[in-house]
Amino acid sequence: DIQMTQSPSSLSASVGDRVTITCQASQDISIYLSWYQQKPGKAPKLLIYDASNLETGVPSRFSGSGSGTDFTFTISSLQPEDIAAYYCQQYDTLPFTFGPGTKVDIK
Amino acid sequence: QVHLVQSGAEVKKPGSSVKVSCKASGGTFSTYTIAWVRQAPGQGLEWMGRIIPILGIENYAQKFQGRVTITADKSTSTAYMELSSLRSEDTAVYYCARESPPRPALDSWGQGTLVTVSS
Numbered sequence: 001d002i003q004m005t006q007s008p009s010s011l012s013a014s015v016g017d018r019v020t021i022t023c024q025a026s027q028d029i030s031i032y033l034s035w036y037q038q039k040p041g042k043a044p045k046l047l048i049y050d051a052s053n054l055e056t057g058v059p060s061r062f063s064g065s066g067s068g069t070d071f072t073f074t075i076s077s078l079q080p081e082d083i084a085a086y087y088c089q090q091y092d093t094l095p096f097t098f099g100p101g102t103k104v105d106i107k
Numbered sequence: 108q109v110h111l112v113q114s115g116a117e118v119k120k121p122g123s124s125v126k127v128s129c130k131a132s133g134g135t136f137s138t139y140t141i142a143w144v145r146q147a148p149g150q151g152l153e154w155m156g157r158i159i160p161i162l163g164i165e166n167y168a169q170k171f172q173g174r175v176t177i178t179a180d181k182s183t184s185t186a187y188m189e190l191s192s193l194r195s196e197d198t199a200v201y202y203c204a205r206e207s208p209p210r211p212a213l214d215s216w217g218q219g220t221l222v223t224v225s226s
Contacts, residue, residue, distance in 0.1 A: 001169070034212040036152075043202055043216035044144075044152065050210060087152055091211035095168040096142070098152040 002026050002090050004099035012107040019075040021102045023088035028068050032092035035064055035073045038101075039084045047086075048073065080106060109133045109205050111217035118223045124191040127220045129203030136184035137161045140206040142213060143177060143188045145199040153199075157206070158186060193224045 003026040013019050023033065031051040036044040046055045048064035051071055061076045075082055083106060088099040114128040129141060142157035156167035160179040167175055176189045186203055200219040207214035 032210070036213070038152075043204075043219055044213070045216070046207070046212055046214045049207065049212035049214075055212075055214065085151075089152075089154070089212075094166050095156075096154045096211055098144075098154060101151045 001095055002029065002093055002097050004088055004090055004097050006086075006088060006099035006102050008102060009100065010103040010105075012105050013078050014107045015078055015080060017078045019078050019082075019104060021073045021086055021088075021104075023066075023071040023073065023099050025069045025071075025090055025092075027093075029090045029092035031067050032090060033064075033066070033071050034089050034091065035062075036087045036089065037082075037084045038087065044087065075104075078104070078106070109139070109215040111203055111205065111215055113201075113203060113217040113220045116221040116223070118225065119193050121194055121224055121226055123193050124189060125193060125222050126187055126189040127201050127203075127222070129186045129188070129217050131184045131186070131205070134205075136179075137181045139208060140211070141177075141179065141186040142204050142206060142211075143175075144202045144204060144213070146202070146219075147196070147199040150199075155188070155201075157211075160186075190222075193222075195224050198222065198224045 005024045033051045035048040038044040052064045085101045110132045137160045140159045143155040158177045179186045203217040204213035205215040
């Protein structure tokens, strides 16, 4: 199975800050990576697919980049409603494994 | 827009089985893929498997092979996930989700079903 790692595991930032999360795959997955946001008690929500494509309706402060094994997810200006856990998932090779997640909260 | 509604919470004994349903509305059920993802309390997301109804294909994570069966009833637009030989470690919220064609990113999710395994 492809192993996905994320860093950091948690972070605290101020409203308006730029937040960056990294995701690394154990082997080349091209651009086949998505990012999800999960708020407490809720189902995950798709934010980014194919590494850098914004899902319809998702605010433009969210963005993704990368290919191969190294990927980045960015919130350009953190908002209070962005408090959540964020997960990457590879869908290059079955099983479609998730990263362990990054918890984001407000400082 | 696809809407997925799952069955209610379950409490099961160790060694028993559970079957969770996921009813879809919107779109054409038989043409999209339904995946199942679980989340243990306080833990991350774990991909379990998926079904492609139009092709009659199922894929499972090796970890669950032999214990999980995913099926789909096209006549009722409902997918099912059955997990057998339950143990306490299977206590989790189980989600169904649709793969967003033409890629397997999961763009629509059910509300989740809590399965508690306890003696």
